[in-house]
Amino acid sequence: MAADNLEARIKAQAAAFGFAACGIAAAAAASAAGVRLREWLDEGHHGDMIWMAARADERASPAGLWPAVRSVIALGMSYAPAADPLRLASASEVGRVSVYAQGGDYHDVVKRQLKALGGWLAAQAPAPLKVFVDTAPVMEKPLAEAAGLGWQGKHTNLVSRSDGSWLFLGAIYTTLTLTPDGPGRDLCGSCAACQRACPTDAFPAPYRLDARRCISYLTIEHAGPIPRTFRRALGNRIYGCDDCLAVCPWNKFAQAAAAQIAFQPRAELTAPALTDLLRLDDAAFRQVFAGSPIKRIGRARFIRNCLIAAGNSGAAVLAAVVRGLLDDPAAVVRGAAVWALGELDPRTWAIERAARLQTEDDADVRVEWDGNVAGVMDVSAISPV
Incomplete structure (x- = not known):
């Protein structure tokens, strides 16, 4: 040839x-x-x-x-x-x-x-x-x-x-020496749609990302409690964030990837009910997310994300299942449940705090029971921004 x-x-x-x-x-x-x-x-x-x-x-x-x-x-x-x-x-x-x-x-x-x-x-x-x-x-x-x-x-x-x-x-x-193609040309122009769309201001400047502020990083890569600074901004995002990608004007030329069967959305992941997700134990989590990249972050981190979404929902009906997670073996889940319950049902939160605070042995969870302790759960807990 x-x-x-x-x-x-x-x-x-x-x-x-x-x-x-x-x-x-x-x-x-x-x-x-x-x-x-x-x-x-x-x-x-x-x-x-x-x-x-x-x-x-x-x-x-x-x-x-x-x-x-x-x-x-x-x-x-x-x-x-x-x-x-x-x-x-x-x-x-x-x-x-x-x-x-x-x-x-x-x-x-x-x-x-x-x-x-x-x-x-x-x-x-x-x-x-x-x-x-x-x-x-x-x-x-x-x-x-x-x-x-x-x-x-x-x-x-x-x-x-x-x-x-x-x-x-x-x-x-x-190791082959192949004839290279020319590089791509930047066609963003004056558009700043992706910068404006970011819920957490994760772009300190165009073409620069501070991952510590990015919802995809916080919900996937970050293992500890979600910093209080960003919890409201997460809204109902439980795994990743598409906002900066979804508003790109160049998407109008993209055709839906119908040919890639493996990438077709699974019905249970297009709009999953938080009440169902919050009830997943480890075995059920592994079963539901078999073959999914979500499985990689593990059940505790995923339920943490779902609890933040529950706390943002304003749906009092979720309070009961959230309350059940106060006893979860994973501290990151317990801490997120404390915060979510406080958002959904402050009265029950106060009762549970009186019963649980003194016996909780995890420092981060105790911080959640103590409420807004300055600096402890801010973004500076991860790294200065």
Whole structure:
């Protein structure tokens, strides 16, 4: 096979495997991303994500992870939703799950197709290669921009002219020297819709994200109590947040990802009732979320999120199930239940406080019973902003 035809055939095969976008970059094409990464880490904007700092040298450039790499094949798989992700904002008794987590685990789906494409490429042009999707120290977004898939928008996610803000990204590193595509061009212009949409002001400036203030970080990556500063802003978001993505004007060109069956939303996750979710024990949680990325955060963190949503709901009918979680073995659940009960039923909260405060042995839960103790549950408890 002629070498000058390989790049075109890679892209055709990528489309056959379900990828909406495919581009090629030289391994050194996104060198500035490593500098930005170190600045972001130095500012502490990664919060509890200590693995970002621990493998920063490997993440800073493809060669830092694998010195033999010569080219990067960047790939995007669409998960564009058919329905408006913001439609449930006022449905206070249901939980809002981020679009990407309403179907099957994208890690499994994308990696399976990356391996299939990698196997095809190895048969066409034998050479060492590695495939990555989100679980290795790879800067998928800068590499995707360098390969022409789109550009990193003001919300720091990749934006595509054809798929909007709805692409799962993956990469194939190869020792082949492939002809690179041109980089993506920033087309955000003067638009600031994503900046205005953020419920927690997580963008200190366009193109910069303070993860410690991001609802996706708080509900997924952060293991401790949700800081009081942000609890109201969570609303009924129980796993992730789509707001900055959903308002991107480029989404109007994206077609719903009907071809990707694995990403089709599961009925029980499109508008799950909080009262049902709050009753999940560990076994039931594992059963309900089998095959879902939600399973990765564990039952305690997920129920914590649901309790914050319950406290924001104003639905007194949830008070009874919330009260039952005051005895939960997980301290982070007990603490969130204390707060939620105080929001829903202050009278019962006061009775329970009198009975439980002196016997509670977890410091964070005691703080919740003590109410608004200055500084203890503020965002500064995680890291200064």
